[in-house]
Amino acid sequence: MAWKDLKNKFKRQFSDYLELPGDIMLDLPKIVLVGNQQVFIENHRGIQEYNPGLVRVVVSDKIIEVTGENLTLRNILPDEICVEGQITALTFLS
Amino acid sequence: MLFKLLAYLGGFVTIAVSEDCLEKFLNMASTRGIYLWGIANAGRNRVELKVRLSSVQPLRHVARMTRCRFQIVERAGLPFFVGRMKRRKALLGGALFFVVVLYILSSFVWFVDVTGNRSIAREQVCKAARQAGLYRGVPKWSVDTAKVEETVLRQVPGLSWVGVYVDGTRVRIKLVEKVLPPDTGQEKPADVVAVKDGLIKEILVLNGQPRVSEGDTVTAGQVLISAAVPPPDPEENLEPGEEPSEEPEQTPEPVKYVHARGIVRARVWYEDYKEMPLVERGVRSTGREITKLCMKIGGKEIIFMGPRQIPYEHFEAQTNGKRLPAWRNISIPVEFITVKYHEAKPYVHRYSKAQARRLASERALADIRSRMPAGARILKKQVQVVETNEPEDIVRVKVLVEALEEIGKERPHVADRGGSGIVDGKRGSQGNN
Known part of the structure; x- marks a missing residue:
């Protein structure tokens, strides 16, 4: 994995130098939280788990865990997910 | 909004999938570009989601590949609505009939x-x-x-x-x-009568027979210029070089009735009496106000806005209530009340004797002026202080005003009012000027 780390480091430095947004260059997710009611996750790789209390979304190399109450998936597009409900926590799991 | 409209037009279905294989099902559907929305738990280990009608067929493939069954729970949208309507021909016909009848009826004058x-x-x-x-x-x-x-x-x-x-x-x-010119009564005989008592200062007759002359005292209602004009005196008509016997035996002309007109100015007296206490007490608004808004239900009062206790010592309240309109005999005992409290402050004003006298006479004069007609001219003013025997803190003032004003007023001629002054075919005592 040393080669991959080196590549990532170079990419980050390159994007920092050119001031390019990370979600394009580094394939990172872009997460928008609207209060505690909505969360938009762009650039996702699918859903791992769904139930009203917990939603797990796969992103580039991590998993985003959204916990809360009465969670629903408002919509699913190939590159965007919108989760609605009373959100209590947003966690990154690697 | 637009999205919802499009979904409605294209039709969409709600499907139920078991929770166990949901993730795989969702991921595969979204990677294939199938748009899903409204994913929510429906209980009993099932999840409901909405999908476009056109995506149902590709979703069947996904379901087969993920070995995940789905059931259609609800259908909504225009295509389903049309399908339902097709089965209900009578309803459709009725709606059409309604529109046609409405159109036909709207082409008449009602x-x-x-x-x-x-x-x-x-x-x-x-x-x-x-x-x-x-x-x-x-x-x-x-x-x-x-x-x-x-x-x-x-x-x-x-x-x-x-x-x-x-x-x-x-x-x-x-x-x-058509707007017709108003009937001015020009042709009807009318007198000029006095509206108030006075002493005639000047009289200008435009038409008619004068009944009073300058220096006469008249009372209200007295005829000043009469409508009845007697036939001219033969002697007066005589001119120096003319022979009196041009038309020797002319029958005496009857009395002519005209619309009398003229200007009669007279001296009129006004009198007014005013009292002025040396110490004046009263309340005066300070300009501060507070508004209370409350609702009255029956006998109870609910305050929405404003104070429960009025913070002013002296105040004036202005209440404005609004009720629901009463219908037949039923009146709803609910009332919205807006009360405005204006703060007031008592004051005590002390005047000297001279000040009080001036104020009282000014007030009396203002009173008199309001009673006088527009064109009147004040000739003389006289202020009298009414003295009483015992000393008191009050000033009494009597104001006398003499004014010159027009007192004539046209009034329809009545045959026996005040007499025409013509008893035996002779003129009245006054000459025409």
């Missing part, structure tokens, strides 16, 4: 309004309009507005303009009546 008529009766206008083919129930296309306008204008006297406007099922006939 109301005829007449506006702008003040003295002309509505029936008269309607009768004329009926002759031109405009009445309730006539088809709109058969109404010729220009013809109706012309007919009404010709048939109804006293109109200067008629306009006919078709406004949906309502036809408005607008009228403008």
Whole structure:
């Protein structure tokens, strides 16, 4: 994995130098939280788990865990997910 | 909003999938570009989600590949609505019938309004309009507005303009009546009488026979210039070089009645009495105010806004209540009340004797001025202080004003009012100036 780390480091430095947004260059997710009611996750790789209390979304190399109450998936597009409900926590799991 | 409209137009279904294989199902569907929304838990280990009607077929493939069954729970949208309507021909026919009937009925005239008529009766206008083919129930296309306008204008006297406007099922006939000059009563005999008592200062007769002369004292209602003009005296008509016997035995002309006119100015007296205490007490508004808004239900009062206790010591309250309109015998005992409290402050003002006298006489004068007509001129003013024996803190003032003003007023001539002054064919005592 040393080669991959080196590549990532170079990419980050390159994007920092050119001031390019990370979600394009580094394939990172872009997460928008609207209060505690909505969360938009762009650039996702699918859903791992769904139930009203917990939603797990796969992103580039991590998993985003959204916990809360009465969670629903408002919509699913190939590159965007919108989760609605009373959100209590947003966690990154690697 | 737009998205919802599009979904409705294209139709969408709600499907239920078991929770166990949901993730795989969702991921595969979204990677294939199937748009899903409204994913929510429906209980009993099932999840409901919405999908477009056109995506149901590709979703079957996904379901087969993920070995995940789905059931269609609900169908919504225009395609399903149309399908349902196709089965209910009577309803569709009824709706169509309704629209057609509405269209047909809207092509008739149902109301005829007449506006702008003040003295002309509505029936008269309607009768004329009926002759031109405009009445309730006539088809709109058969109404010729220009013809109706012309007919009404010709048939109804006293109109200067008629306009006919078709406004949906309502036809408005607008009228403008001829404005005739008002009857001034120029031709009727009238006297000039005094409106108030006074001493005649000057009299200018334009028409009629004067009954008073300068320096006379008159009382209200007395005839000043009479409508009855006696025949001219033969001697007065004589001119120096003329022979008196031009028309020797002319029958005496009868008394002529004219509309008397003239200007009669007289001296009129006014008197007023005012008292002024040396110490004046009263309340004066400070300009501060507070508004209370409350609702009264029966006997209870609920305050929405404003204080429970009024913070002013002296105040004036201005209450404005709003009720629901009473219907038949039922009146709802609910009332919205807005109360405005204006803060007031008591004051005590002390005047000197001279000040009090001046103030009292000013007030008395203002009072007199308000009683005088517009063109009056004040000739003399006299202020008297009324003294009493015992000393008191009050000033009493009496103001006398002498004014010159017009006192003549035209009034229809009545044969026996005050007499015409002509008893035996002779003139009255006054000469014509």
